[in-house]
Amino acid sequence: MRAILVSRHGGPEVLEPADLPDPVALPDRTLVEVTAAGVNYADTHRTDGSYRAAPALPFVPGTEVAGRTADGRRVVALLFPGGGYAERASVADADMVEVPDGVDDATALALLVQGLTAWHVLRSSARLRDGETVVVGAASGGVGSVAVQLARHFGAGLVIAAASTAEKRERALRLGAGVAVDSDPEGYAERLLEVTGGRGADVLLESTGGATLTAALGGLAPYGRLISYGNASRQGRPPADFGVLAERNTSVAGFWLKPALDMPGGFREPLRELLGLVADGRLVLPPGPAYPLAEAGRAHADLLARRTTGKVVLIP
Template sequence: MKAPRRYDAGMRAIRYHEIGGPDVLRMEEVSDPTAGPGQVRIRVKAAGVNFADTERRRGLYDAAAPLPRILGSEAAGVVDQVGAGVDSRWIGKRVVALALQSYAELATTSVDELLELPEHVSFEEAAGLLVQGLTAWHLLFTSAQVRKGDRVLIHAAAGGVGLLAIQLAKTLGAVVLGTVSSEEKAALAREAGADEVFVYGGAESVSDWVKQVTGGSGVELVLDSVGASTWASSLESLAPFGHLVAYGNASGPPPALEVEALYAKSLKVSAYWLRTPHPAALQRQAREALGQALADGRLRVKLGLVVGLEEATRAHQQLESRATVGKVVLRVA
């Protein structure tokens, strides 16, 4: 039998020492972090993997951060230490939180970031909730304020944000259109609640398809995380007074925006970023709404790939090649 791990000897973590491909990720033993004032330490059971992690590793995002660096931004696990000013009753609680450097056995974060988990919610599901769930929630409730009957076009509809955004949009009474790259992904989008799904590969363009399924009027909202390759079709798909929200650029940055092109339909273009400072009350509202929806089954996290911490390289390879659907999660313990 394998001997119990001695946590006083340091923790295992995934780090990279240089910018590069997935193979720069290394499993290393590093010093345990300690919870500071207002913080807790989480013994991580599962850590979410996000496309932004691959961009950081490639030096496209947060490039000024010092190396070596531990990746990760969301952790699910059990609180095992509290810092000064934090109620000790948090110790032993099952939680999920936005927590930097979460590709590790231990991670620290502010107590204000914690969401307590009911026993029936797995750590893997929880690790897939916050980064993509908060993004989806704010896109629909904060940036766009979707109303019943609005038509919403979601690119990358079978991705982590896409599947959650479909479910949340349907709770608001929206009509949801999605774009995907395969029939398998189309089935997942429909299962999540999408009313119509476009599969790339045919002769028809996205904008022509949108006009067809909306009777020529277009959609009130487009959520675009793809960027360069979808930008033109996103603008063309909008109805008069429609709104395009950009929140990623998986295919590269979109072209420079020509304001003159917006006048004919009085369009609005904006951007959303989860790391923008949010009012604390708004972020708490979003976090608690997502947690409640997950707990009572109104919201489901699709786990597309769950691998061990030591397989972080594989997780990045699969995510970058777009071979995954839903959420990619590292099982830590």
């Protein structure tokens, strides 16, 4: 089968097409003919070797696949530590869910990592309560576009979208955000305080890291919670000043999806809920670009350069 192989760590240039043996059927696993594979920021970290659980070289990247089983079922599945950038994949039965009619492959793939991340940061980490004010950073991105809608669905009183360009802020408003602000670190906290009448946000979802994370802390309300679930800037997560946090009883929590999925009820139940919301038209995911499998390197390059919106997928 055709697949993408990473034989050395590096940038998009190390993603090379290769001919590999088909995966072997094993107990409690299902062979899936891949119709689309999802691309995530975490894939770029695995490729350059900076991911906290980077697979050993050589490896086939990709933790998300949509496809069909031998008996004709449409499924979407997670693959840890990888193997999705290929024509076929062997997936654990426990990590696979059937896709309902009316949900396309790209949308189903977007729900696996981006959708489940948005669900868990709001439900499991932030423990959002009715009427609270939520700031969604990178609000037009993969996780952000879902989180804007889920926050409203989960009962947020006000959803504030933060994004770097006017176009991205407008897109988030169309998805249901009540107000949008510029996420530039310079003046970020002041803008959040302004749109909340000086109170600040109860929940702030942050995936950029670096200066943006530091600035966001000043926009929290008393007892506000900042959930850091990414580091797109690659500037690192600065250490928290606990004295500053204590001044307003604010808190900072980190989030990683993998252990959340391993918790009882952490994978299939929320994923089926998300698939149902899409099938019912209550959750809309913006379309994203599709690349041929052999152009995985170009897909990574465009993702890293922030030239994409919506879910990025590879088509074998």
